[in-house]
Amino acid sequence: MPIRLDQRDPGFDAAFAALLTTKREVSEDVDRIAAEIIDAVKQQGDRAVIDCTTRFDRFDLTPATLRISEAEIDAAVAACSPELLAALETARARIEAYHLRLKPADSWSVDALGVESGWRWSAIEAVGLYVPGGTASYPSSVLMNAVPAKVAGVGRLVMVAPTPRGATNPLVLAAARLAGIDEVYRIGGAQAVAALAYGTQTIAPVAKIVGPGNAYVAAAKRRVFGQVGIDMIAGPSEVLVLADRSANPDWIAADLLAQAEHDESAQSILVTNDAALAAAVEKAVAAQLATLPRAAIAGRSWADYGAILLVESLEGAVPLVDRLAPEHLEIMTAEPERLSGMIRNAGAIFLGGHTPEAIGDYVGGPNHVLPTARSARFSSGLGVADFMKRTSLLKCSPESLRALAPAATQLAEAEGLQAHGRSVTIRLNL
Amino acid sequence: MPIRLDQRDPGFDAAFAALLTTKREVSEDVDRIAAEIIDAVKQQGDRAVIDCTTRFDRFDLTPATLRISEAEIDAAVAACSPELLAALETARARIEAYHLRLKPADSWSVDALGVESGWRWSAIEAVGLYVPGGTASYPSSVLMNAVPAKVAGVGRLVMVAPTPRGATNPLVLAAARLAGIDEVYRIGGAQAVAALAYGTQTIAPVAKIVGPGNAYVAAAKRRVFGQVGIDMIAGPSEVLVLADRSANPDWIAADLLAQAEHDESAQSILVTNDAALAAAVEKAVAAQLATLPRAAIAGRSWADYGAILLVESLEGAVPLVDRLAPEHLEIMTAEPERLSGMIRNAGAIFLGGHTPEAIGDYVGGPNHVLPTARSARFSSGLGVADFMKRTSLLKCSPESLRALAPAATQLAEAEGLQAHGRSVTIRLNL
Numbered sequence: 063m064p065i066r067l068d069q070r071d072p073g074f075d076a077a078f079a080a081l082l083t084t085k086r087e088v089s090e091d092v093d094r095i096a097a098e099i100i101d102a103v104k105q106q107g108d109r110a111v112i113d114c115t116t117r118f119d120r121f122d123l124t125p126a127t128l129r130i131s132e133a134e135i136d137a138a139v140a141a142c143s144p145e146l147l148a149a150l151e152t153a154r155a156r157i158e159a160y161h162l163r164l165k166p167a168d169s170w171s172v173d174a175l176g177v178e179s180g181w182r183w184s185a186i187e188a189v190g191l192y193v194p195g196g197t198a199s200y201p202s203s204v205l206m207n208a209v210p211a212k213v214a215g216v217g218r219l220v221m222v223a224p225t226p227r228g229a230t231n232p233l234v235l236a237a238a239r240l241a242g243i244d245e246v247y248r249i250g251g252a253q254a255v256a257a258l259a260y261g262t263q264t265i266a267p268v269a270k271i272v273g274p275g276n277a278y279v280a281a282a283k284r285r286v287f288g289q290v291g292i293d294m295i296a297g298p299s300e301v302l303v304l305a306d307r308s309a310n311p312d313w314i315a316a317d318l319l320a321q322a323e324h325d326e327s328a329q330s331i332l333v334t335n336d337a338a339l340a341a342a343v344e345k346a347v348a349a350q351l352a353t354l355p356r357a358a359i360a361g362r363s364w365a366d367y368g369a370i371l372l373v374e375s376l377e378g379a380v381p382l383v384d385r386l387a388p389e390h391l392e393i394m395t396a397e398p399e400r401l402s403g404m405i406r407n408a409g410a411i412f413l414g415g416h417t418p419e420a421i422g423d424y425v426g427g428p429n430h431v432l433p434t435a436r437s438a439r440f441s442s443g444l445g446v447a448d449f450m451k452r453t454s455l456l457k458c459s460p461e462s463l464r465a466l467a468p469a470a471t472q473l474a475e476a477e478g479l480q481a482h483g484r485s486v487t488i489r490l491n492l
Numbered sequence: 493m494p495i496r497l498d499q500r501d502p503g504f505d506a507a508f509a510a511l512l513t514t515k516r517e518v519s520e521d522v523d524r525i526a527a528e529i530i531d532a533v534k535q536q537g538d539r540a541v542i543d544c545t546t547r548f549d550r551f552d553l554t555p556a557t558l559r560i561s562e563a564e565i566d567a568a569v570a571a572c573s574p575e576l577l578a579a580l581e582t583a584r585a586r587i588e589a590y591h592l593r594l595k596p597a598d599s600w601s602v603d604a605l606g607v608e609s610g611w612r613w614s615a616i617e618a619v620g621l622y623v624p625g626g627t628a629s630y631p632s633s634v635l636m637n638a639v640p641a642k643v644a645g646v647g648r649l650v651m652v653a654p655t656p657r658g659a660t661n662p663l664v665l666a667a668a669r670l671a672g673i674d675e676v677y678r679i680g681g682a683q684a685v686a687a688l689a690y691g692t693q694t695i696a697p698v699a700k701i702v703g704p705g706n707a708y709v710a711a712a713k714r715r716v717f718g719q720v721g722i723d724m725i726a727g728p729s730e731v732l733v734l735a736d737r738s739a740n741p742d743w744i745a746a747d748l749l750a751q752a753e754h755d756e757s758a759q760s761i762l763v764t765n766d767a768a769l770a771a772a773v774e775k776a777v778a779a780q781l782a783t784l785p786r787a788a789i790a791g792r793s794w795a796d797y798g799a800i801l802l803v804e805s806l807e808g809a810v811p812l813v814d815r816l817a818p819e820h821l822e823i824m825t826a827e828p829e830r831l832s833g834m835i836r837n838a839g840a841i842f843l844g845g846h847t848p849e850a851i852g853d854y855v856g857g858p859n860h861v862l863p864t865a866r867s868a869r870f871s872s873g874l875g876v877a878d879f880m881k882r883t884s885l886l887k888c889s890p891e892s893l894r895a896l897a898p899a900a901t902q903l904a905e906a907e908g909l910q911a912h913g914r915s916v917t918i919r920l921n922l
Contacts (some may be wrong), residue, residue: 148908151900160609163601178843179590179857186870187814200561200907202564233906269869289724291870295718316915322909384617386865402885408612413608413887416919420912421888426898427609428884438802440616440721441697443881452872453834454858457843458851469579476576476663477630480785481753482850485746489846 064344064368065331069378078371081167082385082436085328086298087365094280095409096252103256108263114253119195121228123248125264130246138235147236150201153425154240164446170455176462183450185215186291188266190258191243192283193234193275195224195250201237202423206430206444207273208241214449219243220268222258224250251274252282258427259286272444274431278463293448294441297434298327302388302408306376307336309394309415312337312418313426315346317392320420322363327366331386333379340370380404387438390419409438444447464490494760494774499808503917508801512815516728516757516797526682526711532599533686544683551658553678555694560676568665577666580631583855584670587639590857594876595643600885605730607894613880615645618696620688621673621767622703622713623664625654625680631667632853636860636874637703638671642877646750649673650698652688654680680705682712702874704861723878724871727864728757732818732838732847736806737766737874739824743845744769745776747822750850752793754787756819759797763809770800775884783823810834816870819867839868892919 067077102110108125115123139147170180191207204221211219221238223231225248228242238246243381249257253277261267270291271283283292301321303314316395334340347364351357373379376395383391387407395401398413405411409432412419423430431444458466467486474482497507528592532540538555545553600610621637623629641649651668653661655678667674677695679687685705689699700721701713708800731751733744748760764770777794781787781807803809806825807880813821825831828843835841839862842849853860861874888896897916904912 122504146902148900149906152899153895153903158604163599164611167597173589173594173857175587177856181594181858187836196556197908202907226545241500251839261619288865288867291867312918313915316911316918320909320911320915323909338738350911354914356908360911363902371549373688398887405883406617408883410886412882413885416890416893417886417888418893418915418919420904420909421893421900422884422886423898423901423912425606425890426886427603428580428611428886432884433881437718437721438881438883440881443884445882447797447877449870451502451837451863451870453835453838453868454862454873456840456841456852456856456858457828458847458856460846463846463848463851466582466851466855469582470851471856472579473583474574474850476579477632478627478786479750479753479850481750481780482786482853484780485743485750485848485850488746489743489848 063371064364066370069374070370073163078382081369084367086329090277091278092218093281096278096283096285100282100285101252103225103262104260107297109449111249111253111257111262114251115249118251120226128247128249128264130230130248135235135246136238138230138232139239140325141232142236146233150205150233150240153202154205154209156425156427157429158213160428161210161213161446163415166450166452167446168360175465176212176459177466178457179455181452181454183452185217185450188218188220188268189216189449190268190271191219192232192254192271192275192279193221193222193223194275195226198274199223199231199234201233202430203274204234204237208238208243210429210444210446211449212242216449218245218268220245220247220258220265222247222249222254224248224254230325252278255279255282255286258288270449271449283413293431293444294433294437296431298329300329300331300333300388300434301390301392302333302383302386303392303394304379304383305332305334305339305394306396307339308396309339311342311346313342313415313418314394315350317418318343318347318364318368319350319354319360320418321390322360322368323354325365327361328363328364330364331369331388333371333373333383335373337372340372344370345390364468377404383408387436389432389434389438390422392417392419407438409433409443493628494794494800496800498802499804502579506813511799514797518758520707522707525818526708526715527883529682530627530686530712532684532716533692534690541683541692542685544681545679548681549656551655558677558679558694560660560678564660565665565669565676568662569669571662572666576663580635580663580667580670582585583632584635584639586855586857587635587859588643589897591640591643591859591876594640596877596880596882605895606889608887608895609885611882611884613882615647615880616699618648618650619646619651619879620698620702620807621651621702622684622705622709623653624705625656628660628704629653630698632662632860633704634664634667635671638668638673640859640874640876641879642672644876645899646879648675648698650688650695652674653683654684655677662843664867667761682708682710685709685712685716691721700879702878723861723874724863724867725863726835729754729821730759730761730818730864731822732816733807733824734760734809734813735764735823736761736826737769737827738826739845741769741772741776743848744773744824745780745849748777748794748798749780749784749790750775750848751820752790752798753784756792758793758798760794761799761800761801761818763803763813765803767802770802774800804832807834813838817866819862819864819868820852822847824848837868839863839873849862
């Protein structure tokens with residue numbers, strides 16, 4: 063059964079604090095193994111990648127078959143139904159349209175002293191995208207990671223995806239083609255992360271690695287960070303639905319279960335000021351679970367981590383929502399914008415009864431790679447700037463240097479950095 | 493003596509590759525100690541922070557004296573010369589003006605289907621700023637970290653700075669006051685990082701920690717990441733000067749030494765197509781070293797990590813610069829903008845002979861917290877967005893949900909996520 067908390071109960075604060083610190087991730091200690099695999103790939107390149115693939119993915123590769131050929135991708139695209147390809151293209155085009163708006167602008171200006179300054183954004187040269195194998199191999203995630211990279215202007219976008227026993231996922235390959243991925247390799251695990259970070263005889267290294275993966279992949283990403291950039295380390299997914307009595311309990315139940323079916327560690331929370339709605343949602347969840355193909359997973363998640371919070375008012379619940387800092391926040395009230403404007407911490411907000419979170423997973427346009435585990439307090443969903451970097455620019459004239467020199471040399475002197483001061487004053491005597 | 497490489501030599505490529513992988517940091521294994529300190533602070537709060545301060549900083553605190561009072565800061569400000577305070581204010585105002593331009597904009601729009609989407613940036617609620625003690629305690633770094641946070645709108649900005657044997661740095665406190673820092677604590681090391689991340693009886697926790705520190709601080713930041721956000725882990729500083737025969741060798745030498753005086757691990761590199769300039773710079777470095785207060789440090793850095801690269805043409809050197817991805821790049825040619833436009837990887841570019849890097853350290857306006865150790869290939873200097881996060885927003889109407897439903901449900905079905913599909917279709921039947 064999910065946790066039930068009532069704000070009027072004396073134990074509410076302690077119970078809410080406990081909810082905040084619930085650990086939903088099993089932290090497997092795989093760091094030593096990941097380190098050994100990375101070392102092997104650094105030393106031996108392709109050979110180590112191929113050995114690991116035999117060992118973990120149970121099939122044999124050669125340097126010539128590491129890469130999935132264009133002909134294989136053609137065949138995968140041909141194996142997908144035209145309707146499904148059209149749906150993928152709808153998703154791609156909508157993600158692209160939204161992310162084009164996110165592209166950051168350059169700046170250049172001259173101030174009153176004549177100092178010119180600004181910045182220039184440029185794309186990261188080469189990016190690797192990790193796509194998990196098995197049941198977590200989602201074509202929608204390929205689009206969500208690859209489309210922003212292409213909008214950013216990344217020149218070389220490399221995908222790695224394990225294919226256990228050699229089985230590829232045609233729709234994942236179709237998504238890669240559609241998104242404009244340049245190279246696809248049938249490898250995974252820490253060995254794929256190491257190959258992307260350090261390069262092998264066959265695979266040129268990249269400068270940044272993004273995308274979700276299992277514990278080995280996460281450990282490997284942490285280890286190669288510095289050598290390359292990495293994105294966030296994603297935890298289990300979560301949704302918080304903020305609803306008043308105007309909301310439809312069946313719709314809320316459907317949304318809570320859509321989150322819960324991802325993973326036994328997923329978390330679905332309802333926050334409402336209406337006890338009757340809370341009861342109706344709980345009943346609807348039980349009813350809908352009965353006919354759900356992934357009922358075992360969703361039922362486990364709901365029982366272990368589901369929560370229903372009854373609050374005195376939704377406005378009063380805003381600080382609670384901010385402390386939970388949910389990855390996904392649905393606001394199902396008559397005036398969702400009003401509450402939305404009061405929320406500080408959420409990865410993505412879905413406004414009103416007709417915006418189920420699942421629309422955002424596929425075709426809404428915003429990215430579905432979002433901060434989990436309360437990290438929306440300090441971080442954002444994946445965006446175009448994650449595939450770019452900003453170089454600051456500064457230019458002084460002889461006159462503007464002269465104007466800035468006294469302040470600069472005084473501060474340098476105060477910090478005990480005389481060579482700093484000299485690099486300014488040496489230019490003033492001409 | 494610095495390394496000398498000539499692009500026409502047959503061994504150039506191998507020597508350049510070796511230069512790229514030079515390790516300049518001693519990686520001290522302090523992780524275990526940092527972990528113990530963090531655990532103690534999590535368990536005991538103030539008590540552990542006070543014990544660590546006695547042990548490492550050699551002075552005694554109580555919960556009541558952890559915080560540096562406003563009266564103490566008043567006294568520190570009064571102890572600074574008016575000229576120095578005016579220089580600090582010049583720096584603050586220029587940093588603020590530049591960073592106001594960096595403030596990211598919100599977005600909201602409606603597409604052809606009637607789907608409303610956009611995003612909203614909000615400031616991180618509370619941020620901790622680590623300021624090192626001793627010789628690396630720089631008031632300019634206080635401004636460079638605090639001003640962007642205030643521009644972002646951070647409501648609570650907390651500074652921690654160790655004060656070995658109780659000695660404070662008045663100019664650092666004056667910079668804190670000027671930048672609008674809300675609370676200052678006289679603590680440092682892993683214990684200060686833990687106090688910021690988990691809170692103590694006296695110090696409320698923050699959501700993100702920024703600022704440079706020693707190996708213990710870096711290890712602690714890595715360990716608390718996830719609980720809070722952190723900024724980059726900074727390595728030793730570096731400059732690359734790209735110059736042709738039009739450049740003044742004495743100015744270049746002054747700039748190379750300004751970098752070298754930071755730290756024995758700092759790196760100064762000259763890339764030029766003019767052998768005579770290369771020789772003149774080397775001579776000028778030796779001459780200027782003789783009269784430099786920090787000659788021992790700068791001389792060590794120049795001898796161990798300094799490099800002079802003679803190239804056939806500066807345009808041809810652009811790929812080499814991109815591979816080195818310097819933190820600071822000075823372009824001292826007649827037309828610096830032309831070469832600047834060709835460079836992809838650099839943290840900051842200083843254009844022309846009258847823009848010494850030291851101007852950017854203090855009063856240029858752009859941030860001096862920049863990516864080191866080749867990480868400009870994939871990351872940017874500190875900016876306003878580092879103190880904010882972006883929440884994506886999406887709103888469908890009944891009609892626009894109906895329009896998007898087929899693509900979303902097909903993709904959900906293809907991914908085996910039937911509850912996702914149901915959360916869409918359940919809304920279509922009313």
